[in-house]
Amino acid sequence: MEQTTQKSSLERVVSQRALQMGSSFPCQICVMGFFCGVCITYFFLAALISFGAMESKGVAFSTLSIGILSQNSTSDIGINGDPIPLVRETAWRMNSPRVNEQQDDDKASLLYSAWSVVLNESIDKDGMLLSRSSIPEAPHLENCQLVTQINKFWDNPRENETVPSWTTWKGSLGMELLHQKSTLDKELQGVPHTANTEGAYPPWIEGSDGDNFPLTRKVQHDLWVHQHPTNCSDPKVRFLVADWEKLPGFGIGAQFAGMCGLLAIAINEQRVLVTNYFNRADHDGCEGAQRSRWSCYFFPETSIECQDRAFELMKRREAWEHGTVTAKDNYTSKEIWAGRIPRVWGEPWSYLQPTTEINGSLLRIHRKMDRRWWRAQAVRYLMRFQSKYTCDLMNTARHSAFGLQAAKMVVQSLPPEWPKVCL
Incomplete structure (x- = not known):
């Protein structure tokens, strides 16, 4: 009997002590932190699983969305019923930016190679990938043949002159040389040249x-x-x-x-x-x-x-x-x-x-x-004045140093279809 009474007293003491500990503020903080951690972990795992499923279906969803847009939307349809190229181009760039960068690099390399062929004057009409007319002008290269012709014009006096017509080199810019068939030249053919060569200064x-x-x-x-x-x-x-x-x-x-x-x-x-x-x-x-x-x-x-x-x-x-x-x-x-x-x-x-x-x-x-x-x-x-040989040497040096960089800049201003539209 006494043992039962002692056991009941011990249980009451333990229960009372546990109740006091459970009602304390530090214990409540620990319990709340535990449950919050469990909730955060659960939601994080759920979001991660959901994101993985959406990523695996992203390509199909993007393709389906573009297909629906091109079929149902009226804002991308042209007058003749053809899709506006801007929509197709935008969709393509959204899906493959790296492909576009690679295409630009390929175009720049092709343009650089075409410039190299023209620079070396080794154009093969049957073997050229691009026609001469489809190759844009190179901003870093000089037309050595034209430059040499102009320099000869400034270095050789006309008949009954002591110096060339240097007084006109910044005026009419050598119209007689550059535009020999112009109306202005025909009108000036019968006019005697009376330039004041005493005060003419050389153009170099x-x-x-x-x-x-x-x-x-x-x-x-x-x-x-x-x-x-x-x-x-x-x-x-x-x-x-x-x-x-x-x-x-x-x-x-x-x-x-x-x-x-x-x-x-x-x-x-x-x-x-x-x-x-x-x-x-x-x-x-x-x-x-x-x-x-x-x-x-x-x-x-x-x-x-x-x-x-x-x-x-x-x-x-x-x-x-x-x-x-x-x-x-x-x-x-x-x-x-x-x-x-x-x-x-x-x-x-x-x-x-x-x-x-x-x-x-x-x-x-x-x-x-x-x-x-x-x-x-x-x-x-x-x-x-440089000779044509020196001009060609300078062109080769500039092309080797800046040719590819110039090609990348020029490609940005070309039509997206280049060079297909020029072949």
């Missing part, structure tokens, strides 16, 4: 006078006139014929410096400079008469008539005896490399902005300023 100088060395336009004009006498057969015209430096170790800079010195001698002695052998042009790329000549890369320093006249005089003994023609051997190295700079234009180098710095200070005047100014003028004249 760009920018304002402040962007160039002092008197650049005037000097370039006078150099061209000096190197292109109206009558090369005149006994008063004298010549200086010289090869480019070809000693081992002489780079292109040293060759330029030597030729600038020879041009200075020619100006001071009133001679026409005629360059002869140029070792950097002694290769198969320079064909015909341009082989081993400066004219392979740039326009010749003088006219063809003066060149022929100078080479003819070199064969005559009396021409050497009377000083009508001289060569590089007639002058010392000091005269060539450190000779007197032409002073016919005064001292324009004194107006140059100082660029020589010594111990943190800029020198306004020093002994090399005149030589720097003259070499800049001489090199600018010698490189005034």
